[in-house]
Amino acid sequence: xxxxxxxxxxxxxxxxxxxxxxxxxxxxxxxxxxxxxxxxxxxxxxxxxxxxxxxxxxxxxxxxxxxxxxxxxxxxxxxxxxxxxxxxxxxxxxxxxxxxxxxxxxxxxxxxxxxxxxxxxxxxxxxxxxxxxxxxx
Numbered sequence: 001x002x003x004x005x006x007x008x009x010x011x012x013x014x015x016x017x018x019x020x021x022x023x024x025x026x027x028x029x030x031x032x033x034x035x036x037x038x039x040x041x042x043x044x045x046x047x048x049x050x051x052x053x054x055x056x057x058x059x060x061x062x063x064x065x066x067x068x069x070x071x072x073x074x075x076x077x078x079x080x081x082x083x084x085x086x087x088x089x090x091x092x093x094x095x096x097x098x099x100x101x102x103x104x105x106x107x108x109x110x111x112x113x114x115x116x117x118x119x120x121x122x123x124x125x126x127x128x129x130x131x132x133x134x135x136x137x
Contacts, residue, residue, distance in 0.1 A: 001072045003060040013055030020048035046109050053112035057119060071122035079115035086110055 024041050027033050033041055057075075061068050090104050 005059040007060045009055045009059035013052040016052030017049050020045045050109055050112055053116050056116050075115055075118035075122055078118040079111055082114045083111040
C-alpha cells in the first residue's frame, strides 16, 4: 500500500486525534455539551479520530522505502486480525451479559487505531533492526 499524503500529515494526524480526545471535555467545561447534543459531539469526535488515523496511515515517512510499504501491508493484516478478535470478544461479552440493546458502532475506528499502532510498531522495529545490523558489522 503506497503512501498518499505528504510527510507533514503524520504529526498533523496525531494532532487531530489529540484534538478529538480533548475537545469534548473542553466543550463540556464551557457548557456547550447538553443531553440533546451529546450524541452529535460523540460522533464528531469519532469522525475526527478516524480522519487523524487515516492521515497517519497514508502519510509518507521521512525515510520512505519499499520496506515501509511492506510494513504498512503487514500493519493492515495485523489490524484486521486484532479488530476481529476485539469485535468477537465484545460480541461474546454482550451475549454472556444478555445485553440485546447495545451495539458496537466503533469497529472501523478500532480497526484504524489498531492499524496505526501496528504501523508505528513496525516502523520503529524496522529502525531498531537497521540500527543494530549496522553496528554489528
